[in-house]
Amino acid sequence: MTATKRPSTTKYSEDQPANNVDDEEEYSEDEPDEPILEDTHHFFFHLFTGYKIDHFNSYTNFTNWMHRPVDAAALGVFRMLYGMAMCIDIAEERGGSQMDTRYGEPRLCHFPLFSGITAFSLPVMGCVYLVMWLGAIGIMLGYRFRLSCLAYIVPYWYIYLLDKPAWNNHSYLFGLVGTMLLFSDANRYCSLDKYLQPNMSDTVPYWNYFLIKFQFFVLYFYAGLKKLTAEWLSGYAMANLSEHWVFTPFRILLSGKMIDLLVVHWFTAFFDFTIAILMTWEITRLLVTPIMIAFHLMNSRLFVIGMFPWVCLAEVPLFFGFSWPPKLDSILKSLKYFVNLITDDIAKVVQQRNAEENYENQINASADVTTASTESTNSNSNHQDTKIGTIGAKVRTALILFYCALQLFLPYSHFITKGYNNWTGLYGYSWNMMVHSYDTSITVVKLVDNASGEVHYLDPYAFTQYDRWTKHADMAYQYAKCIESNLLEDYARDPKASPLTSTNFSLYMEVWCSMNGRAHQRVYDTSVDLLKAEWSPFKQTSWTLPLLSELDYLRPKLKAMESDVLAWSNYTDVIFIADFPGMTLDNQLSEDLTNVTLTILAGNVRYKSDDEDQDYFLTAGKSFVLSSGETHHITTIGQNPSAYFFTYTNKTMIAEASRGGQNANQKSPPLLLPVWSEFENRVKNYKVFLQHMANCLLYLLYDVPIPMEVRERN
Numbered sequence: 012m013t014a015t016k017r018p019s020t021t022k023y024s025e026d027q028p029a030n031n032v033d034d035e036e037e038y039s040e041d042e043p044d045e046p047i048l049e050d051t052h053h054f055f056f057h058l059f060t061g062y063k064i065d066h067f068n069s070y071t072n073f074t075n076w077m078h079r080p081v082d083a084a085a086l087g088v089f090r091m092l093y094g095m096a097m098c099i100d101i102a103e104e105r106g107g108s109q110m111d112t113r114y115g116e117p118r119l120c121h122f123p124l125f126s127g128i129t130a131f132s133l134p135v136m137g138c139v140y141l142v143m144w145l146g147a148i149g150i151m152l153g154y155r156f157r158l159s160c161l162a163y164i165v166p167y168w169y170i171y172l173l174d175k176p177a178w179n180n181h182s183y184l185f186g187l188v189g190t191m192l193l194f195s196d197a198n199r200y201c202s203l204d205k206y207l208q209p210n211m212s213d214t215v216p217y218w219n220y221f222l223i224k225f226q227f228f229v230l231y232f233y234a235g236l237k238k239l240t241a242e243w244l245s246g247y248a249m250a251n252l253s254e255h256w257v258f259t260p261f262r263i264l265l266s267g268k269m270i271d272l273l274v275v276h277w278f279t280a281f282f283d284f285t286i287a288i289l290m291t292w293e294i295t296r297l298l299v300t301p302i303m304i305a306f307h308l309m310n311s312r313l314f315v316i317g318m319f320p321w322v323c324l325a326e327v328p329l330f331f332g333f334s335w336p337p338k339l340d341s342i343l344k345s346l347k348y349f350v351n352l353i354t355d356d357i358a359k360v361v362q363q364r365n366a367e368e369n370y371e372n373q374i375n376a377s378a379d380v381t382t383a384s385t386e387s388t389n390s391n392s393n394h395q396d397t398k399i400g401t402i403g404a405k406v407r408t409a410l411i412l413f414y415c416a417l418q419l420f421l422p423y424s425h426f427i428t429k430g431y432n433n434w435t436g437l438y439g440y441s442w443n444m445m446v447h448s449y450d451t452s453i454t455v456v457k458l459v460d461n462a463s464g465e466v467h468y469l470d471p472y473a474f475t476q477y478d479r480w481t482k483h484a485d486m487a488y489q490y491a492k493c494i495e496s497n498l499l500e501d502y503a504r505d506p507k508a509s510p511l512t513s514t515n516f517s518l519y520m521e522v523w524c525s526m527n528g529r530a531h532q533r534v535y536d537t538s539v540d541l542l543k544a545e546w547s548p549f550k551q552t553s554w555t556l557p558l559l560s561e562l563d564y565l566r567p568k569l570k571a572m573e574s575d576v577l578a579w580s581n582y583t584d585v586i587f588i589a590d591f592p593g594m595t596l597d598n599q600l601s602e603d604l605t606n607v608t609l610t611i612l613a614g615n616v617r618y619k620s621d622d623e624d625q626d627y628f629l630t631a632g633k634s635f636v637l638s639s640g641e642t643h644h645i646t647t648i649g650q651n652p653s654a655y656f657f658t659y660t661n662k663t664m665i666a667e668a669s670r671g672g673q674n675a676n677q678k679s680p681p682l683l684l685p686v687w688s689e690f691e692n693r694v695k696n697y698k699v700f701l702q703h704m705a706n707c708l709l710y711l712l713y714d715v716p717i718p719m720e721v722r723e724r725n
Contacts, residue, residue: 074401074408077221080214082334087153087200089223092325093188094151096318097163099693100185101147104317105170106177107140107700110707112476115719118500120474120493122175122486130173133717137707139166144704150192153202160193175486176477180230180444181319187226188322195219200336218411220329227326228287229418233442235284243280246272247527247566248448257309282306290330303327314445430548433483434526434558451481452531452586453523456494462513469494481522482534484552491518491541518542523588528566530587530654532559533594559589562654565612572656582664587612587656588645595646600639604659607637609645614653617646629655 056064066076101107113119114136121130130136143166149159167186171178196215198204205211242248252258253270261270286303289295304327307320328335421440425431431438435447458467472478474497480486495518502509517540523531535541539554546552569587576585583606590596600607609618611629618627618635621642628648629635637643637657647653709715 070405070408074404077218077408077411078216078404080212081217081220082337083196083199083213083215083219084201084336085329085331085333086195086197086215086219086223087202088336089325089329090153090192090197091151091201093192093322094147094149096322096325097147097185097189098144098151099697100318101140101144102697102700103693104177104179104182105140105143105167107144107703108696110136110140110700110703111717111720115717118474118497119476120490120497121173122477122480122489124172124175128169128173134707134710137704138711139169140700141704141708142166143170150189153198153204156198156202156204157193160189164189164193174477175439175483176475176479178439179316179319180234180442181316181322183440184226184230185318185322188223191222191226195222218407220333222411222414223326224291224329225415226418227323228291229422230442231283231287233422234444235280235282237437237441237443237446238276238280238283242527243276243446246276247529248446249275250448250528252313255313257312290327296330300327316444428548429551430546431483431485432551433555438483447527449482450525450531451478451522452525453521454478454481455521457519457521458498458511459517459519460511460513461515461517462511465510465512467510482524484535484546484555485548487520487522487535488541488544488546491520491544494518495542516542525587526558528570529559530562530565530569530589530656532556532589533591537594556591559591559652562589562613562652565654568612569656576658580660582661582668583658584661585656585658587654589652589654590645590647591652592647592650595644597642597644599642600637602640603661603663605639605662607639607657607659608634609637610634610656610658612654612656614647614651615649616653616655617648619644619646 053064056062066072106113111133114130115133117132123129131139142162146159146161146163146166149155150163164186167189171182171186196212196219199211199213199215238244250271251267252275253261253267258270258274261274265273282302286299286306289299290303304324307323310316311320422442425437425439425441428439435443437443454471456469456471458469459465460467471481474493475490477486480490498509498511498516499514502511502514519537519539520535520541521537522534524534525531533556536554536556541554544554573585573587576583588596609629611631611633613631615631616629618629620638621644622638627635645655706715706717710717
């Protein structure tokens with residue numbers, strides 16, 4: 012290349028393609044500063060990102076970079092591990108082992124994302140699971156890869172979209188990875204397809220790696236962004252995790268409270284925010300890999316989150332290049348050879364090695380001849396294929412960029428889908444897993460017969476096995492409509508057997524919940540008939556009550572008071588309540604509770620008991636002793652919300668302790684690392700899952716009755 016004088020940009024000679032940025036350039040001697048400065052920029056960009064800046068200079072360069080061939084080995088290993096994890100996941104988090112209780116009751120309510128999605132009958136659902144299971148096995152083995160991916164992801168997304176209460180961030184991560192694998196060539200290494208088609212290429216376009224690594228980058232980075240809030244950094248979201256055995260090494264230097272704050276909250280936020288960047292940067296990759304592995308192993312012990320930690324561990328090797336599996340194989344062969352030198356006759360080993368080398372040389376020579384012949388045959392069409400592929404490659408790159416932009420946008424798209432927002436303002440596709448914790452204390456479903464005026468109370472979980480509807484308006488609305496449909500069906504079948512006197516009835520829900528250590532408060536407006544309520548995915552739900560954040564200043568006090576009350580005895584407890592102005596808490600005290608005291612923390616309330624005609628007005632700091640078994644009504648008066656709490660002693664626990672002696676409440680300590688018991692449970696779940704699929708097939712083929720298990724209700 013001839014040096015060319017230019018004012019500001021690099022100029023290539025006419026016979027040199029402009030996108031060949033890896034070749035060195037020579038510059039004119041009278042312009043030494045600018046190339047040095049440009050090379051400096053290139054150096055630091057490559058140092059801090061691991062990539063060359065020339066790859067991003069133009070759309071053409073970026074397209075060529077995304078489509079360059081790389082070794083398929085690392086991607087093939089990830090494919091196998093992902094497929095194996097999904098085979099296990101189907102029997103567990105996808106509900107394969109609970110198939111009969113999930114889909115065997117026709118009246119059971121489901122919560123689909125789109126109203127047109129409905130559950131099939133149990134025998135058909137068994138076939139759906141069978142197809143998904145075969146697809147996961149096909150992905151793991153790399154057999155008929157495209158068909159296997161389709162067989163897996165189509166049933167997966169159907170089951171996933173059928174029930175929103177089952178959603179977790181890692182659940183849609185699994186679906187996204189499976190969808191990306193569908194468009195990849197991950198079957199080009201260590202697969203049955205490769206075994207059956209030896210001429211299949213050993214390389215894949217780089218975008219096969221890029222998409223999966225980008226998806227995990229977003230997972231970690233956005234999870235870190237969600238945690239960089241006062242709510243998380245104050246240490247309220249995950250309480251008392253420090254008591255778990257995995258934090259034993261930290262107890263040498265830190266107290267339990269400091270472990271909860273510094274390790275569980277602060278370090279986790281820093282880890283999620285930076286780990287993807289540090290794993291991408293080659294200088295820090297080896298340093299943070301043990302931390303990343305330890306983090307996911309700890310999560311697998313702390314939380315019941317299925318295959319999520321193991322899938323994350325499966326993608327860690329993707330950051331270590333493309334051809335590490337063959338290199339690892341070479342290392343193992345070298346170790347085997349070294350062992351043979353020690354244990355076997357040296358001459359025999361050398362002779363065997365020479366024979367292997369001669370055979371490999373013959374194979375390589377034959378392959379070279381075949382390659383040369385192929386290149387000679389296709390030399391005339393290569394130029395044309397490149398031109399055709401360039402257009403397709405650019406379109407494909409545009410689609411990849413669109414997908415990436417969509418992944419960056421969706422976690423912050425909740426200003427559009429307002430109807431799905433809850434107290435946190437985030438729901439659904441948000442990557443905010445484990446950011447908030449909830450404690451639901453009261454759940455009431457009240458049915459009012461408008462014709463007779465009678466009031467009936469339903470079992471809140473009569474038609475569902477989920478409880479997430481208690482905190483999300485869209486699911487509460489769906490549940491109310493499902494209950495209405497079941498009750499109307501009962502009335503139409505036999506009006507005399509129905510508790511209703513007509514089809515004119517109303518349904519109200521009263522749910523009290525605490526988020527991140529706050530006082531318990533109402534989630535929904537109890538005066539709104541949900542059968543006549545309005546709900547839209549694009550409008551804020553009017554009958555969802557806001558979080559009483561103006562009382563957040565009490566949270567440190569609540570924490571201290573709870574610790575104080577629990578220290579009184581093993582049988583004392585406390586519950587904190589916050590309520591809106593003008594609303595009344597109707598509560599009946601159980602006979603099992605004694606020494607019940609009501610104390611006002613903030614605001615003004617009016618107390619009324621059914622046993623007395625007199626009303627009592629209580630202000631902040633006042634206490635009132637309550638009688639066991641009484642029904643009382645506490646109304647918040649004034650313009651401000653109220654906050655109060657009940658302390659009590661549980662007589663039932665005292666009686667049980669008295670009857671059973673001092674060891675009545677003592678339990679055998681849990682196993683520190685119950686790996687074997689977990690393995691046994693997984694095997695048990697898998698056996699049940701396989702039995703369910705077999706029962707469904709036998710029913711469809713031979714009308715063999717399906718044995719049903721009774722669903723446990725709360």
